[in-house]
Amino acid sequence: MTPSRILGTAAAGLAATAALAAPATAGAAPNAAADGGLARFYSQHLDWKKCTLGPDDEVGRGLDEAGARCADVTVPLDYARPDGRTIKIAISRLAASDRAHRIGAMVLNGGGPGPAIDMPPYMRGIMGEAGPRYDLIGMDPRSLGRSAPVDCGWPSATWIRSAGETRRSFQRSVRFARDLAARCARTNGSVLPHISTRNIARDMDVVRGALGERKISYNGASYGTYLGAVYATMFPGRLDRTVLDSSVDPTRWGPSLLAGTESANDRALANWAAWAAKRDAEYGLGDTGAKVLAEVREIVKASARSPLEIGRYRVDDSLAPVVLFDYLGDDEDSARAVLAESVRVFGEAAAGRPARPTKDLDEELAFLTGGDESLYGSGQSAIICGDAAARRDPESYWRAVQRDRAASPVFGPLTQGINPCAFWPTGPREPLTKVGGRVPALMVAATGDTRTVYAANRALHGLLRGSRMITLTGADVHAPYQRGYRNDCMTRQVNGYLLTGRLPAGDLTCPPER
Incomplete structure (x- = not known):
C-alpha cells in the first residue's frame, strides 16, 4: 500500500x-x-472480449498483446437491495x-x-x-479503474500530504483535505455510501x-x-x-492507516543515508549518514520557508516528505539511486540554484500535483473513508502531529496528518x-x-x-x-x-x- x-x-x-x-x-x-x-x-x-478500449488505452493494449481477455461482471450497487441499481466490475x-x-x-x-x-x-x-x-x-475494485469509477475532479492524484513544519502549513493541509472531500460530495454523493x-x-x-x-x-x-x-x-x-x-x-x-509507520520510515531513511554517504562522489549529499540526514532535514525546512522551484513544479513542506516516503518502499540499489538523485535535485533548489527534475522525479511530482489521475486518489479515498470513520476535529490531528514531531520530524507530520476522511460526507454503513x-x-x-x-x-x-x-x-x-x-x-x-x-x-x- x-x-x-x-x-x-x-x-x-x-x-x-x-x-x-x-x-x-x-x-x-x-x-x-x-x-x-x-x-x-x-x-x-x-x-469475454478484447481489453483495449481506445487508441490511448495502454493497459488494454498490454493485456491484449499478452493474450488476456476482459469482461464486465454485473453486481448490485447496494447488496441490501439487489433488485436496485447495478454497477459493472471490470475483470x-x-x-x-x-x-x-x-x-x-x-x-x-x-x-x-x-x-x-x-x-x-x-x-x-x-x-x-x-x-x-x-x-x-x-x-478493478469498485470505485477504481474501470469498475464504476469514482472521479471527484481532484487537482491531485493523491490525498496524501504532510502537515508540514508550521501551523500555517497544517492549516493549508486542512483546507486541502476539506476541498477534496467536498468535491467528492458534490460529484459522487449517491455512490459513496456503497x-x-x-x-x-x-x-x-x-x-x-x-x-x-x-x-x-x-x-x-x-x-x-x-x-x-x-x-x-x-x-x-x-x-x-x-x-x-x-x-x-x-x-x-x-x-489513520499511516500512523505508526514513523519509526520504520526513519530507520529506512537512515539506512538509505548510509548508502548515499558511501557514494558521496556521485551524489554529493554528504560523506556520512549523519550529513546526508542533515541535508534532507534542511531541504524540508527550506521548502517550508519558500517552495522549491524544480522545473515547472513548486514543492513545499507538504509535498517534499511525501516524495521521500514514496521512495522508501524498496532498498535495492536502483530504488535507492532514484531517491538519491531526487534529493540531489531538491538540494539544488533549496540552495537557490536552477533545478530540473529527473525523469523519475518528474513522474512523481506530476502524480502528486496534477489532476490527470484524479480517479486514482478519489476511488482510493472512497474505499478507505467508506470502511472506517475518521476523527472529525482538525485540532486532534494537530495535537498528534505535535506529539510525534520531535521523535520523527520528517515523517511524523505526514503519518499523523489530516486527510479527506475527516470531512467525508458519509459514514461507514457497516x-x-x-x-x-x-x-x-x-x-x-x-x-x-x-x-x-x-x-x-x-x-x-x-x-x-x-x-x-x-x-x-x-x-x-x-x-x-x-x-x-x-x-x-x-x-x-x-x-x-x-x-x-x-x-x-x-x-x-x-x-x-x-
Missing part, C-alpha cells in the same frame, strides 16, 4: 446487509442460489497456458487500494512454473461464481492482504491457495470486519517494511489460524514478492507453494541475499 500510488444505515439495513455476507455451503455449486436474491448475479454469463483473465495441469483461477490485487486489471501478465512472470497453471484474474472493502469482497465472490469456480486462489499485496482477509472471513472455505504479501493489521485499518478463522495462507513479511510494518504482519498472522509466514530479515521493502524483490529463498518458497499447494511445516526466515 504505497499510499500515494498506495495502504451508515439503519439497523434493519445493516442486518440485511450482514446476512448477505454468509455464503452458501463452501462446497456448493458456484452458481447455486445465494441468500438475498443474488442468484442471478452469481449465474450470469460473461462476455481480465489470462487463461492458463498449461491446460493439462491447470490448478484453477487466481484473483490478483496489488494494493493501494488501486486498480488491478492490468496485473495478470506481470504476475505470470513472477510466479515461475506455477504461473502457466492458473487462470490469472485481474479485478464503496467499502466488504462490498468489494462481495463483488469478488460474485466474480468467483460468474467464473464457474467453487473456490478461487488469491494473491494480494498490501491493501490486497486486507481485502483477502476480509473475503476469507466473510466467505469461509472459498479460498484455495492464498498468498498475502506485506499484510495490513485489520484491527488498525482505516483513515463496522469493520472482525478478521479471523482458519485460513491456511502463506504470508510474506519484511522486517523493515515502511508501509505495513512488521508488527502489522505478525498481527494478521496471529488472527489467521493455519497460516505460515516467511520473514525477510534486514530488508527495507514493501510487497517483496509482488515487487519481484531479489530474494531466491522467498521466491522459491512462494512459487513452490503455488505449484504444489503444500505450506511449509512452520514459519520461515529468509536472510538478505546481497
